[in-house]
Amino acid sequence: MVQHLSGGSFEERMQTLMRLTGKPWFPFNEWIFAGQVYDSEPKAASFTLQQMRRQTRMQPKVEAICTGLLRLRSQAGELVSTMVDQLADFELIGISSTFLQNMPALALARSIKSRWPDKIVMLGGANCDGEMGRALLEQFPFLDYTFTGEMDVAFADFIEHLACNEPVDNMVGVNGRRANGSLFSGPPALPIEVMDELPIPDFDDYVHTWEDTGHSAHHKLVLTMESSRGCWWGQHHHCTFCGLNANGMHHRCKSNDRFISEIEAVVRKYDAKYLYLTDNILPMDFYGEFVDWARASNLELNFFYEIKSNVKRTHVERLASAGINSVQPGIESFSTKILRLMRKGVTGIQNVTFLRLAREHGILASYNILVGFPNEDASEYARLANEIPKLTHLQPPMAMAEIEFHRFSPYHSNPEQFGLRLKPSWHYEHLYPFEKETVARIAYVFEPDGCGSEPRRYLKPLAEQLRRWANSFRLNSCTLTWKRDGQEILVMDTRPGFGPKTYRFQQFAIDLFLFLDEPHSVRSILNFANRTKEAPPATRKLQEKGEVIISFSAWDFLEDHRRFLDALEQVGLVFAERPESSQPTLPIVTDESSTGGGMQYVALPVPSEHRLFEPGWLVV
Numbered sequence: 001m002v003q004h005l006s007g008g009s010f011e012e013r014m015q016t017l018m019r020l021t022g023k024p025w026f027p028f029n030e031w032i033f034a035g036q037v038y039d040s041e042p043k044a045a046s047f048t049l050q051q052m053r054r055q056t057r058m059q060p061k062v063e064a065i066c067t068g069l070l071r072l073r074s075q076a077g078e079l080v081s082t083m084v085d086q087l088a089d090f091e092l093i094g095i096s097s098t099f100l101q102n103m104p105a106l107a108l109a110r111s112i113k114s115r116w117p118d119k120i121v122m123l124g125g126a127n128c129d130g131e132m133g134r135a136l137l138e139q140f141p142f143l144d145y146t147f148t149g150e151m152d153v154a155f156a157d158f159i160e161h162l163a164c165n166e167p168v169d170n171m172v173g174v175n176g177r178r179a180n181g182s183l184f185s186g187p188p189a190l191p192i193e194v195m196d197e198l199p200i201p202d203f204d205d206y207v208h209t210w211e212d213t214g215h216s217a218h219h220k221l222v223l224t225m226e227s228s229r230g231c232w233w234g235q236h237h238h239c240t241f242c243g244l245n246a247n248g249m250h251h252r253c254k255s256n257d258r259f260i261s262e263i264e265a266v267v268r269k270y271d272a273k274y275l276y277l278t279d280n281i282l283p284m285d286f287y288g289e290f291v292d293w294a295r296a297s298n299l300e301l302n303f304f305y306e307i308k309s310n311v312k313r314t315h316v317e318r319l320a321s322a323g324i325n326s327v328q329p330g331i332e333s334f335s336t337k338i339l340r341l342m343r344k345g346v347t348g349i350q351n352v353t354f355l356r357l358a359r360e361h362g363i364l365a366s367y368n369i370l371v372g373f374p375n376e377d378a379s380e381y382a383r384l385a386n387e388i389p390k391l392t393h394l395q396p397p398m399a400m401a402e403i404e405f406h407r408f409s410p411y412h413s414n415p416e417q418f419g420l421r422l423k424p425s426w427h428y429e430h431l432y433p434f435e436k437e438t439v440a441r442i443a444y445v446f447e448p449d450g451c452g453s454e455p456r457r458y459l460k461p462l463a464e465q466l467r468r469w470a471n472s473f474r475l476n477s478c479t480l481t482w483k484r485d486g487q488e489i490l491v492m493d494t495r496p497g498f499g500p501k502t503y504r505f506q507q508f509a510i511d512l513f514l515f516l517d518e519p520h521s522v523r524s525i526l527n528f529a530n531r532t533k534e535a536p537p538a539t540r541k542l543q544e545k546g547e548v549i550i551s552f553s554a555w556d557f558l559e560d561h562r563r564f565l566d567a568l569e570q571v572g573l574v575f576a577e578r579p580e581s582s583q584p585t586l587p588i589v590t591d592e593s594s595t596g597g598g599m600q601y602v603a604l605p606v607p608s609e610h611r612l613f614e615p616g617w618l619v620v
């Protein structure tokens with residue numbers, strides 16, 4: 001598709017394409033193809049440049065993208081037709097659709113069927129889970145079959161039955177049409193339990209297309225792989241907004257041996273160095289043997305994984321040493337109170353600590369700040385807006401996004417529990433000209449009935465601070481760093497609003513700074529000061545010109561700890577939070593001495609000798 005976007009270099013067009021495939025451009029990105037799906041689609045055809053501008057006011061380069069979208073819509077028929085040209089030799093054509101892909105998938109299906117009525121056209125993927133698969137089949141007569149559930153094994157059975165002319169109308173996961181036009185649906189395919197039995201992926205077609213379309217000249221080959229399905233956190237504490245894993249939340253994982261041999265086979269065949277893991281969450285076992293293998297192998301691999309953010313320094317070190325240098329840590333917020341609303345099982349201060357450790361180890365973190373949760377406390381956003389300037393040396397979020405209410409999430413399956421009444425998102429009006437009951441069976445994204453489209457005013461200060469953070473952040477120049485100077489510690493601060501300043505830590509302030517590498521409660525800090533107070537005081541160095549001295553003994557600290565901690569917090573050298581969550585966190589990080597009740601503190605500076613980010617991920 002990038003070839004069909006007009007204007008700019010390949011990289012610029014690629015960036016536009018990446019933006020277009022994202023949620024902020026929904027429904028326009030699907031709507032491009034809607035004209036190819038229906039004979040007439042009154043509402044969908046009504047978008048104008050002005051309406052697009054209004055809907056996407058938060059997006060950068062809105063004007064150029066809107067114009068590009070309108071042009072793409074006028075070219076959609078030709079785009080689809082070019083793709084259909086390549087399918088003449090195939091009798092069965094399967095199309096996969098996930099998240100924002102229904103309209104292009106349906107446009108392709110319709111075009112195939114109208115050119116070759118005898119070809120069998122099938123639709124699968126996450127957009128067919130639950131009742132969606134059957135509802136799509138009912139509404140779109142050019143689909144012969146849709147599939148519901150994990151079809152890895154069941155699909156092969158289905159194909160064998162078709163090939164032998166055997167009936168398929170009781171087969172698991174299959175929705176289809178009988179010769180007389182009536183529809184049938186088998187029970188959904190069950191989740192795959194033995195992941196090791198899945199085939200090794202074949203990327204031949206993908207790699208050829210990647211080369212033929214000119215992508216290989218511009219960025220690295222990234223292959224998608226899978227080591228597990230489901231979510232070990234969600235199977236016990238389903239995050240309220242999470243609609244992944246329709247019927248397969250329980251965690252299933254490939255064995256280390258199998259997964260390692262799969263990687264070796266794939267990277268040797270395609271000479272790939274970047275592997276994008278589709279897992280919802282990195283299996284905890286993989287911090288052991290798998291990391292040891294990746295560290296020792298001479299394959300020079302780089303991995304992307306989604307992970308849980310409340311991990312300790314040792315885990316982050318292991319990630320980096322294994323080449324897991326791009327992650328989606330599911331941060332979502334820096335407020336424990338808001339994280340608790342989403343049952344995320346992590347605190348705000350743990351998220352801040354992760355970002356600092358990720359920066360130290362050169363790990364790219366992709367995350368969003370989610371807002372608009374039912375029953376959220378607006379004052380938390382004002383408090384967060386005040387905290388953000390302290391964090392601007394760390395990687396900023398990609399966006400601040402309104403929470404969505406997804407099918408299969410607790411919000412959707414049990415809305416009364418959250419005081420919600422949901423209806424399909426307004427976006428679908430522009431994609432499906434059907435009764436609302438029908439749209440509700442196809443939709444994946446919902447919204448509270450009666451909600452307005454105006455953004456909440458109380459979010460404005462946070463949005464502004466996040467915008468400044470994104471603008472001031474530099475990937476390769478950290479603005480709050482520390483280093484040793486003999487026995488003392490120097491902190492260099494050039495963050496907007498704080499620097500430029502140099503702080504020299506002396507006496508117990510050094511021990512305290514190092515102790516706050518991970519979050520600690522006041523009780524834990526006082527215990528530490530008590531253990532340290534008998535140590536002989538370190539010799540003091542003379543103050544250099546322009547330096548701010550931070551110097552106090554353990555005795556001084558024990559007399560008035562609040563004064564010293566407040567002072568460090570005020571100049572943004574530590575992040576402080578009062579945890580309010582009684583929700584369990586990951587067993588690997590639960591440490592009563594460090595996360596007990598009361599205020600908690602963690603140091604913010606990053607070592608000046610930190611690792612740089614892996615550039616191969618940055619151009620993708």
Ligand code: SF4
Pocket residue numbers: 231232233234235237238239242243244280281330
């Ligand atoms: S949001 Fe992530 S951690 Fe939470 S249930 Fe979903 S996959 Fe699991």
